[in-house]
Amino acid sequence: MSLYRELILGERLEPGAEQETALQAIEADRSRIVQCSPVRRLQQKTQVFPLDVKASVRSRLTHSLEVKETGRQLALKVLPGVAQEVDKEAFISLVEMACLLHDVGNPPFGHFGEVVIIDWLESRLPALFRQAVGQGSRQWPMLMADLRQFEGNAQSLRLLHSLQGLNLTLSQLAALQKYVRGAYQRRTAGLWQQKPGHFFSERSLVQQIRARFPSTVRGRYPLTYLMEAADDMAYGVADLEDAVDRGVLSLAELEQALLSEANDYLKSRWQQAKVEEPGFFSRFRQGINQDLLALVSEQYLLHHQAILDGVHASPLLAVEQAPAQALQWLKDFAHRRVFKRREVEALELSGFAALKGVLEAFAPLLALPAAEFTSLEQRQDANGLVLRRLYHRLPPRHLAAYRRDSRSAGYFESEQEREWYFRVRLLLDFVSGMTDTYVLEEYRLLCGFQG
Structure with a gap:
């Protein structure tokens, strides 16, 4: 039997009312992906250089489109040599869409933004947890380790599944995972452990992917190799072209x-x-x-x-x-x-100030006990009114995910810790989903410089 028949499936966590073939399901994924807001937001995220009206240098979106096309060419090149019966259209689409989505979880200002977020989490979360919850359970060190390791690849999985609810096929979700380690797990000598590939919040999803594709317990889904190579090929020359x-x-x-x-x-x-x-x-x-x-x-x-x-x-x-x-x-x-040039570093300094400033402005929401956070709508004192206005700036979609998961997500030993864990995720989902221009504008507003 062709192994690809066991890898390229139309199976979803939430099956639709009508039966789908693998190709029909993967084609439906394609439509959902191309039209989703995380892909659109890539047009306002910087690849290397600040975005400007000239629009000839690459944004994250144009980079991702180039990666997608490179991935397609790789898939077409590989297919004649695969000595098994393969649904060629489904194979190509899985690679293309994995390429298009490979950067959707990146925060504003890319990998520099990741470093800024991680630094803030490491320095601020322990004290905020003590204020909001107090003493942690025996499980808490693992959960804190998870929260302190923000990573764009893991956020992509969370964004598409837990926040956007795209209900993509397990094959498409598996193709996105470059790393097999959870952020809550210690790094070992095993394969693809360099970075976390998922958060504790998506543990159940990953377990179901691994149950369906047993080879991903210890390694990657095969088509992920092509997505990674396409990304490397796309930016190798492109960054220098933009610099010139x-x-x-x-x-x-x-x-x-x-x-x-x-x-x-x-x-x-x-x-x-x-x-x-x-x-x-x-x-x-x-x-x-x-x-x-x-x-x-x-x-x-x-x-x-x-x-x-x-x-x-x-x-x-x-x-x-x-x-x-x-x-x-x-x-x-x-x-x-190139990356150490004054123009690039100036962009990173702006990103540093804006990201840190926005995170710090919203930090008081993490210092509240759960009962106070959920009753902010009733607060009438001056401090409560400020916190309520911060709360109102959080996206309704993210708030809905917080309410759902903070009440019912599995694998948590403490209800208090589960609520606070997803409150931190709520803030990280909000900030990491911002475009470069949005986070700068939000920072100006919070500093009183709007308009």
């Missing part, structure tokens, strides 16, 4: 460094792209991607059985071959010479 477009890096600087430091393969690709002629970056990117598509598909098929079994231990591009090494050089150069 914004004038923070010249082609001459890049050329000088590349011709003196890079491998012979990359030098050859640079010269073949003819830097002096219009459309250089497009030719340069296409030349490298053509070779990377062949390399990634070759690696996927070479390690096919181990990938299907969930035991392949490294990314498809982690090989000592010239195109992969060239891509790594381009990424390293961008980190050295």
